[in-house]
Amino acid sequence: MSPPRGVASFARFWPVYLREHRCTRCRALHYVAATASIGVAVAAACARSWWLLLAAPVTGYGFAWLGHACFERNRPATWRHPWWSLRAEWRMFALALTGRLRRHIEQAEAERDDAT
Secondary structure (H helix, E strand, C coil): CCCCCCCCCHHHHHHHHHHCCCCHHHHHHHHHHHHHHHHHHHHHHHHCCHHHHCHHHHHHHHHHHHHHHHHHCCCCHHHCCHHHHHHHHHHHHHHHHCCCHHHHHHHHHHHHHHHC
16 A cells, blocks of 8 residues: 555654554564665765765665565555655654654554544
């Protein structure tokens, strides 16, 4: 399920994004992607290699898209909402690291159930 084109704000996009990341294996690949992209960016800065810096988004998106293809079986939100998707990716990662993601996922599911 891809986010609807008519999503008008990040606040409305966020629960849709979470519902597209129900599978823990897909989310795990997103976390690997975020960590890898940070690692590549740090390595690029240490090596002062701007060419290597170009590998950071490739590394990040590669793992994340693999998760969607293999586990979620949906189209990544990046295609329709690239900036919101990037923002949501880092928000999801931060919430997972701090142990607060589950509440957001449950709330997104409840909102979907209320809409049906």
